[in-house]
Amino acid sequence: MKMGAMAEAYKEQMGNPDFQDMPFEDRLNLLVDQEYSRRKSNKLQRLIKQAKFSDPSAAVEDIEYHADRHLDKQLLLELSSGNYIQHHLNIIIMGASGSGKTWLSNALGVQACRQHHKAKYVRLPELLDEFLAARNEADGSFRKLITKYKKIELLIIDEWLLTALPEEYVYTLFEIIEARLKTSSTIFCSQTAPEGWYEKLEDALVADAILDRIVHDSYKVLLDGEISMRERHGLGACK
Structure with missing residues (x-):
């Protein structure tokens, strides 16, 4: 599904006990935010390179x-x-x-x-x-x-x-x-x-x-x- 940033963030959550006490919705929001930020950054770099x-x-x-x-x-x-x-x-x-x-x-x-x-x-x-x-x-x-x-x-x-x-x-x-x-x-x-x-x-x-x-x-x-x-x-x- 090409959600590399979300996958990396998920692994980080699973390896950090501090995330275990967070509600599921909050953890999911963090994953989505990480993926969105990565895609936004990648798009910016593409636009700058193409320019x-x-x-x-x-x-x-x-x-x-x-x-x-x-x-x-x-x-x-x-x-x-x-x-x-x-x-x-x-x-x-x-x-x-x-x-x-x-x-x-x-x-x-x-x-x-x-x-x-x-x-x-x-x-x-x-x-x-x-x-x-x-x-x-x-x-x-x-x-x-x-x-x-x-x-x-x-x-x-x-x-x-x-x-x-x-x-x-x-x-x-x-x-x-x-x-x-x-x-x-x-x-x-x-x-x-x-x-x-x-x-x-x-x-x-x-x-x-x-x-x-x-x-x-x-x-x-x-x-x-x-x-x-x-x-x-x-x-x-x-x-």
Whole structure:
């Protein structure tokens, strides 16, 4: 019946005389609680593993609110609740290289997994390469991939528009954004504000369409700091 945790707890009860004086209902409740906790923990670990975070140990409890970072703690606490996922809203995390964008996005992603949401972390170049390869197949792989990504409740896209995109990539990016519109949430990690995205998207009409679908339904988190998080932590995690 695949109730390993319950079986282990039962053996522990049988080997411990202190349990013998407990009512049957109380002992049974302990067994059920043990099994439930194990399954809940296993599910969380599966969600985190499947998400392929760059830092699966990142956690919202470890966010560092240094004064020079000017982080909006109230906003981050609100985002930690996961309400934005329930309402299919997005997050744009902006900051210079080394400011901790990736780490913060992973912390929010792990939090989403804790809340039983399916998440995925990917760099934009890898995402576009995956879709371009699927588009070149004649077996419907592209549409299947669109459907797959549509089902991901929280998609984290790192290195968002770090460089200008070729035209074929721009249209593919639009299709991805359009498919997820109003059905799921995305975290965009960018070194520039949305106003600077236009120059990275060569087709003006498509650029307008992409930004229109992202910006108006997004929370914005700006990561500042007189000292980069890489400097604060050496070459370790950027919190």
